Amino acid sequence: MCGIVGYVGPQNAVPLLLEGLHQLEYRGYDSAGIAVTDSGGLQVVKTAGKVSNLRKIVPAALAASSGIAHTRWATHGEPNDRNAHPHTDERRRIAIVHNGVLENSEQLRAQLTADGVQLASETDSEVLAHLISRSEATTLEDAVREALHQVEGTYGIIVLDADRPGELVAARRGSPIVLGVGDQEMLIASDVAALVRYTQTVIYLDDDELATVSADGYHTSTMDAESTTKFPTSVDLTSDEYELGSHPDFMHKEIHEQRAAVDRCLRGRLDRRFMSARLDGIGLSPREYQQIRRVKLLGCGSAYYAGQVGAGMIEELARIPADAEPASEFRYRNPVIDSDTLYVAISQSGETLDTLAAVHELKRKGGRVIGLVNVVSSSIARECGSGIFLHAGPEASVAATKSFTNMSVALALLALELGRVRDLSLAEGRRLVQGLDDLPGHIDEILGAEEEIASIAKRYANAEHMFFIGRVRGWPVAREGAQKLKEISYIHAEAYQSSELKHGPLALIDPNMPTVAVVPDDELLSKNISTIEEIKARGGPIIAVTDADLPSGLVTDVIRIPRAQPELAAITLSVPLQLFSYHLAKTLGRDIDRPRNLAKSVTVE
Known part of the structure; x- marks a missing residue:
């Protein structure tokens, strides 16, 4: 769910890590942070809020050849500076970034506290930094492996050791980790979006697999310390595909x-x-x-x-x-x-x-x-x-x-x-x-009718609630339309099968409750019209999305689409609802790409 990035190589890691976080911000944007090793040891900068907040407080002079970074979707602990990643051990030697959920974190936190460890955050992730730091293993890879044997749950992690600035260790179970192979440099991320600006050569880790990377290359192994063979593959993506353009x-x-x-x-x-x-x-x-x-x-x-x-x-x-x-x-x-x-x-x-x-x-x-x-x-x-x-x-x-x-x-x-x-x-x-x-x-x-759809959407920006209704082919379209509206506009929206409206929900219809009716031109058209008449009789505004010719004056607003084959109508009926939700949310000034409390690529239960 969170976005994680790592870099080791001849370039200054800081701008690469920040740009990587920017590309991964769709995976979480509650807080963000960076940890690098320079001549002064481990340097950590983190803050609540978006990556743009982090950019403002990272010192312009900060430079290092290796580092890790994180943009968070909160699961444990509210989004604030203290709970932001990376997390470190008490000596600030080990820094970790983590995507996933450690299900036994409370027990581990209790054990660490009983041993005198001062925990700095409310997160499940912090325990990993302390477990790795307390290991007596002679290599960072073995210390990470030993710590991971003690945790239950899911993880995609990158670990940085201030005493070993030339290497990073990554591991995965249930949360993706991909390595980027560059020219005398290596990158790590939770998604190739953070890598394609620098390389199209990648390696995907499997569950219960670790990787130790340095500027010279990588080594992969299992949780049982057996070496694995991973062959790089090429991704057919470019950085242009992650740019907004116009x-x-x-x-x-x-x-x-x-x-x-x-x-x-x-x-x-x-x-x-x-x-x-x-x-x-x-x-x-x-x-x-x-x-x-x-x-x-x-x-x-x-x-x-x-x-x-x-x-x-x-x-x-x-x-x-x-x-x-x-x-x-x-x-x-x-x-x-x-x-x-x-x-x-x-x-x-x-x-x-x-x-x-x-x-x-x-x-x-x-x-x-x-x-x-x-x-x-x-x-x-x-x-x-x-x-x-x-x-x-x-x-x-x-x-x-x-x-x-x-x-x-x-x-x-x-x-x-x-x-x-x-x-x-x-x-x-x-x-x-x-x-x-x-x-x-x-x-x-x-899409050519976007301006017309936008003008309809803007008329309903003051609505506090909306119904979305449809029958058979239109029912999943109504569900998807309601989801789009609520997730990006924060307007409460409910989807119902049209036939169910009179079995209770009709009680909520009044002039302040708009209904979006999904009306394909199929054998159920007359039944859909009957349902719309029931809403109209109770004073409810109605926006119809349809490829049918509806009776004049039946609905308040109509979004007309081209007539598709009936079995395929759900596909074309869905597109105008995307534009409707988009422009309604835009009118309300919402953060369209990063709606509150949500993130893409849900890698936690």
Whole structure:
């Protein structure tokens, strides 16, 4: 959840570390800090607030050849200077940065306190610095290994020892760590976003693996001190992809990248000979597809809602029972794992801990699970070994936009392929292939209406609450729309199935309660209109997002979108809700990319 960076090499580490934190700030921005070793020993500078606050207080003359840095999303202890990372031991010899949660930290803190250690923070992470410092091991790597054997939970850590300024030690369990290999220099980070400005050659650590790095290279090993062999790979990313360009913030940039992102997701995957999809990354034959009797989609937040979109498409097109479930709940209810069920783990980062834990549970019980992720070498991608790569490109804003759209498109491809190996006709396949071909153009048309959508959004900036409603295909769209609004505008928003509104929630409708109605032009149009009439009769303002021709005067405002194939309508209906939420939040002056209390790439439970 937090962002961590390390550097060792001939350059001044300070500006590299600060720039790395800037690139990782989407992972946490409650506090930030830096620790380096210079001629005066260990120098630590940290503060509550964003990386910009840290930049202001780092001495201009501070220089060092090695260091570590951290930007935090708080789990233990409120965001303040004292709880900011890096944390040190009492002698200020060891400094650590940590991403994850140590589940036995209270017991360890009690033991350290009983031994006379003066703890300086309320965090779980600080105990690691003291445990490493107290080790009698002769190498930093062994001291770190010894300390990690005493902790329970998840971690991605980097350790700096003032007595060994030329090396850093990193380790991971459940939280990502990637090494960047440069020219006589090494970098470490929790995400390649911090590295691509300096190198495209990277190494991903596996769980329970450590790395000792110096300017000359790296050495990796297991928790049992056995050497491991890691081969560098190249990442197809550049620093330009993490720049705003002409956009005011990353959410706006990423909304406008959706045409290109969908193009990439579809490229080479539409089989125009058989009017099907070509998903070679899944690695299943038509006979194996035929043997699938159920599909279960697992994700968290927007990935879960995309799973609901996908489940609907799979049932419609392939006539296979399909449903989506929050990955955070899946393993805790002791689920029955069927050998004829295809499980799909959905995650933008590929590091979402709850989803990764669900994958582990599925593999332990013999389930067939594929990944649907946006990062090729992520933990979920490697654990699953097969799946669908999203090709959405980097997504730095906390709010999911292009990743949600590409998740839905990828699941439409899966639904099409499953359908065509069953009962979906060639003609129906042709219709859907054409519908998928049309999606990038539809998205362009929606983005072209941004000014109109913005003007509608601004009219509702004073609302304290909103309903989002939809039926069947529109229901997950309503859920995702409500999530977007509340996470970036802080307006309370609730999503309901349209049919459920009269079973209680209708009591809240009044002239101060706007409702966003998701109304696809499908067989349920007349029922959606009836629900809107019920809201209108009670004085509630209504914003309709629709590709249908609604009766004149039915709604207060209407956001019209191009007409898509009915099974694909959820994809196009979602895009204007992103713009609606964005401009409403912008009107309220919110920090769009870094909404309060949230962070991207959730690597804690």
